[in-house]
Amino acid sequence: MPLSARPLSTRPLARCLISLACLSALSGCGLFIVGGTAATTAMVATDRRTAGEQVDDQTIELRVSSEMNKAFGDKARVLGTSYAGRLLLVGDVPTEADRQKAVTIARSIQKVHQVDDHIRVGEITPLSVRTNDTWLTSKVKSEFVTTEGVPFRTIKVTTERGVVYLMGKVTADEGERAAKVASSISGVNKVVKLFNVVSRESLITDPGKPAPVTESSTSSAPASPPAGGSGGAQTMPVK
Secondary structure (H helix, E strand, O other): OOHHHOOHHHHHHHHHHHHHHHHHHHHOOOOOOOOHHHHHHHHHHOOOOOHHHHHHHHHHHHHHHHHHHHHHHHHOEEEEEEEOOEEEEEEEEOOHHHHHHHHHHHHOOOOOOEEEEEEEEOOOOOHHHHHHHHHHHHHHHHHHHOOOOOOHHHEEEEEEOOEEEEEEEEOHHHHHHHHHHHHOOOOOOEEEEEEEEEOHHHHHHOOOOOOOEEEOOOOOEEOOOOOOOOOOOEEEOOO
């Protein structure tokens, strides 16, 4: 029976069901259940940034692309990945002065509160290497999806010359688990963790709100920051 032909009393129910379906789609999580199991599942299956942070990060990445193109044109390749205002820079520039210029530009972009500089001084990376990096990123993401306890929807993966950079809001155990998965993939030279590590309790209490950072990251081996770069990056030994 068409909806218009149904009794008026059933229409509010239909509208309610439609609204619930829309809310489920917007949340990015196909199922919402109240209880301990659902809370754990939501922690893994959702992006832990606020909606505002996600929009800001997209804007930051677009600004980085635009500003770097204006500053260097074809003579350099500088890429930016942002997570909750923490900006990772990778790529190639001809000189040390250009690297410093790129970092200065990045720090001037609105809503950027930290810059992790991993720009390389040298010739632009060949297309074949960049293509392999793209494949490695896809492989890492795929492994995250199939690994229990890795919050894949809130982890950003960037690969540059076989080095995998991981960003996101995770617990210490989640970060360690994700790094081990990435380090086990053939072709990965090094894994650099740039996580914002938070407590599990803060995520369970309200996973949609920014949680206090309890530590910068955890790792089995500390990394040496790139020349002139910021600290806070740590590496995972590759098997």
